[in-house]
Amino acid sequence: MSAAFDQGDTARVLEELVRIPSLSRDEGAAAGYLVDALGSRGFRAHLDAAGNAVGVIGQGTRTIALVGHIDTVPGDLPVHVTDGVLHGRGSVDAKGSLVTLCSAARRAVDAGVDGRFVVVGCVEEEAESSKGAQYLADTWTAAPEALVIGEPSGADGVTLGYKGILSGRVDVACDSAHGAHEAKSAPELASDIWQRIARDAATFAPEGATLFDSILPRLMGMGSSHDGVADTANLRLALRLPPSLTPDEAEAWVRERVAAIACGGTFTVGGRAAAWRGPRTSSIARALGREILRTGVKPRFQVKTGTADLNVLAPVWGCPAVAYGPGDAALDHTPEERVSLAEVEVAAQTLGRALASLLPQAVEGDGADDDRADQDLLDVVRNA
Secondary structure, three states: OOOOOOHHHHHHHHHHHHHOOOEOOOOHHHHHHHHHHHHOOOOEEEEOOOOOEEEEEEOOOOEEEEEEEOOEOOOOOOOEEEOOEEEOOOHHHHHHHHHHHHHHHHHHHHOOEOOEEEEEEEOOOOOOOOHHHHHHHHHOOOOOOEEEEEOOOOOOEEEEEEOEEEEEEEEEEEEOOOOOOOOOOHHHHHHHHHHHHHHHHHOOOOOOOOHHHOOEEEEEEEEEEEOOOEEEEEEEEEEEEOOOOOHHHHHHHHHHHHHHHOOOOEEEEEEEEOOEEOOOOOHHHHHHHHHHHHOOOOOEEEEEOOOOOHHHHHHHHOOOEEEEOOOOHHHOOOOOOEEEHHHHHHHHHHHHHHHHHHOOEOOOOOOHHHHHHHHHHHHHHHHO
16 A cells, blocks of 8 residues: 555556546546545545545544546547656646645655545536536535645646636527628627627726736637528637626626627526635645745746636635646647646645645654745745
C-alpha cells in the first residue's frame, strides 16, 4: 500500500482513466473505474446518487473537499504517452487535475494529518446542468473547512476565481417574403440581434477593463428554416459574465436587445452561474502559494474567463476555495489536449504538502518554516 499514488502509480491511474471515454451524461464506466482505483488505495469509495465518484480518506472531524470532474467534451483523440506527455481527451480538462487531487489527498494522510479528505469526480461539469456539483451543494449538510476544485492552473498557478455564465437560445420568426422585397428575413434579423449583442458587450465595461470585468459573448451555433409561409432562425449563445453582472441582470440585458430588433423574438435560458472570486489571502490560497514557493518558483495567482464547479460550490459553502491542477488550460477542448506527467507529479506533491499544512499533524513542529514561507508569500502578493 505504500506505493499507492506515488509517482508511477499516479501516472498509471491517470492514463487508464483517460483511456475510458466519459462524455457528459455518459460517465458511468470512468466513474466506476475511479471508485475501484480509490477503494484499492485506502479510500472509502462509492458512487453517490448523482453518479459522482466519491472517495474519503483520513479520520477526524475536520474535512477538506477536493472536487474535480470526470466528464469530457466530445472528441475521440488517440491516447498515448510520448516523451513523458500524456495525450488524449480529458488529459488536461480535467482528469489530470482529478487524479492529482486523489494523489494529494493520499499523500497528506500519509503525512499523518488529523482530518479527512473527500475527493469527488463530478459528472456533467461540461453540461449546463452541473449535475454533480449541484448535487453536492444540495446534499452536504455541513460546509467543508476548505475547497479545492481540480482544474488546470499549471503546477505553479492558483486560480482564485472564474467568470459567470448565461447561455441560451434566441428564436426569431417572421412571415415569408419575396427575396426582392425590403423586409428582412429571419436569418437577417437573427444576425442583427447577434451584432447588437456583440457590439454592446464590447462597450459594457469601461475602457481599459480586464477581460474578467467584461462581458465576453460567444456565438455557439445557428440555424434557419423556410416553409413558404414562415421564416425562422435561431442562435445559440453564451455570455461570460463579470462579477458586476448577475445572471438575472444579464438575462434582462439580452432580452432588451432581442426585443429592440426582432418582432416576436424570444430568448430561452439554458444555463446560468454567477461569477465568483476569492482572496489571495485565504488559508488554502496561502498554503498553495507557500508550497509553490518551496519548489523554487514564484506562484501565479490568477482569475479565469471560463466557468467551473467553483462557481456552484464556493458561494453555497462559503469556505476558503481555489482551483488548482496541472496543465495548460489553453489546451482545453482542443485536438491538442495533453498534460506532462512530470507536472502532474509536481502538482500532486505541492498540493499534498499544502493540504497537510492545513490540518493538525500527529507530530507538531515549531512552525518556524511556515512562518518564514508565509512572509515570503506576503512579499509575493504585495508585489503582484
